[in-house]
Amino acid sequence: MLVLNEEKELEINQIHKLDIRGKICPMTFVYTKLELEKMKKDQLLEVVLDFPAALKNVPKSCKSQNLGELIEIKEVKDKKKEWILKIRKL
Amino acid sequence: MDFTKEQIERYSRQIVLKEIGGVGQEKLLKSTITIIGCGGLGSPAAYYLTAAGIGKIRIVDFDVVELSNLHRQILHFNNDLNKNKTQSAYEKLHKLNPDVKIDIINEILLPSNIIEILKESNFVIDGSDNIPTKMLINDACVHLNIPFTIAGVVRFNGQIITVNPQEKTACYRCVFGDISENEPSMSCSQAGVIGLIPGIIGSIQANEAIKSILKIGDLITNRMLFLDLLKYRFSFIKVSRNENCLACGDEAINLIESHEYNIGDACFE
Numbered sequence A: 001m002l003v004l005n006e007e008k009e010l011e012i013n014q015i016h017k018l019d020i021r022g023k024i025c026p027m028t029f030v031y032t033k034l035e036l037e038k039m040k041k042d043q044l045l046e047v048v049l050d051f052p053a054a055l056k057n058v059p060k061s062c063k064s065q066n067l068g069e070l071i072e073i074k075e076v077k078d079k080k081k082e083w084i085l086k087i088r089k090l
Numbered sequence B: 001m002d003f004t005k006e007q008i009e010r011y012s013r014q015i016v017l018k019e020i021g022g023v024g025q026e027k028l029l030k031s032t033i034t035i036i037g038c039g040g041l042g043s044p045a046a047y048y049l050t051a052a053g054i055g056k057i058r059i060v061d062f063d064v065v066e067l068s069n070l071h072r073q074i075l076h077f078n079n080d081l082n083k084n085k086t087q088s089a090y091e092k093l094h095k096l097n098p099d100v101k102i103d104i105i106n107e108i109l110l111p112s113n114i115i116e117i118l119k120e121s122n123f124v125i126d127g128s129d130n131i132p133t134k135m136l137i138n139d140a141c142v143h144l145n146i147p148f149t150i151a152g153v154v155r156f157n158g159q160i161i162t163v164n165p166q167e168k169t170a171c172y173r174c175v176f177g178d179i180s181e182n183e184p185s186m187s188c189s190q191a192g193v194i195g196l197i198p199g200i201i202g203s204i205q206a207n208e209a210i211k212s213i214l215k216i217g218d219l220i221t222n223r224m225l226f227l228d229l230l231k232y233r234f235s236f237i238k239v240s241r242n243e244n245c246l247a248c249g250d251e252a253i254n255l256i257e258s259h260e261y262n263i264g265d266a267c268f269e
Helices: A002-013 A027-038 A054-064 B005-010 B021-029 B042-052 B085-096 B114-118 B131-144 B172-176 B196-214
Strands: A015-019 A044-049 A068-075 A083-089 B032-036 B056-060 B101-105 B123-126 B148-154 B157-163 B223-228 B233-238
Touching: A015 A027, A027 A044, A027 A054, A027 A083, A027 B005, A027 B021, A044 A054, A054 A068, A054 A083, B021 B196, B032 B042, B042 B056, B042 B085, B042 B196, B056 B085, B085 B101, B114 B131, B123 B131, B123 B196, B131 B148, B131 B157, B131 B172, B148 B196, B157 B172, B157 B196, B196 B223
Parallel strands: A015 A044, B032 B056, B032 B123, B056 B101, B123 B148
Antiparallel strands: A044 A083, A068 A083, B148 B157, B157 B223, B223 B233
16 A cells, blocks of 8 residues: 555656747647646646747646646746746646 | 647647547547548548548548539549549548548448448448438448438538437438338439538538547437528427337348348439
């Protein structure tokens, strides 16, 4: 039982990463959705992107399709106009 | 399944849909659909299903392209006259989406070959122009337990029914079993047809195929959809399974082996 729990925790702690710099909407959501579909509930996804409209569009679409929930938006250090979206798989 | 970059781009507007996504797109790419006839109904159905990324589309027809076909059979162009319709269809569909395997069968559909032709299909679309062939498709699909849709068009009117034998919904023979299969149907050349009515009905048939494979929404089962484009009347009429139906009833028989279909006799041009 203990082993199983540890495995589960490891699985949840694994952070998926997706680099979609250069992509614009709706492809930003398409790539995010395809990644979320592969993930398990409560796993985290970090999406690096540079298309400003996606900061609103991607979380909104993820929420409306019950795929994922926005945890936070971070600016990439030393980079103007690059962000990381942190999304939790629903 | 890992999609290629090209597939992600090509199917992106479907993947965006809540009802499809990558999971649904993978199902489509792994499915096989057979279309009987690449004429007025088969043309739009084949175009949209090819574009949607069905894994394999099998097209069955024995006819050649005639000038009088071109106002409605949009797979075929002026320079295809006298060409086999299946060949003409293949050329367009392969150009539209080389991701899809287009399998052409240049044969008349008969009780002797129908089982072999349909057996691998996940869904079957009837785009034939005569009632004996529609009955044959109905009976074979019911026998093989494959969901299918049958349609007909004439003048400004169209009708369509989908049958899911896995859920024992009413079949085409339940509804039309009493009409004589051997009488000439009025859907032939003398009655005339506006070119776009098979365009609309054939597109709905493609929609039925996609929805059936993805198990989404409601199909046109246990009801028929009638379209009248002169008066713009769109109506559903309820139909129900006939428990005495020879194809799907409680004491159904193997009609493919025993029934006389008169293919080719019923439609007098």
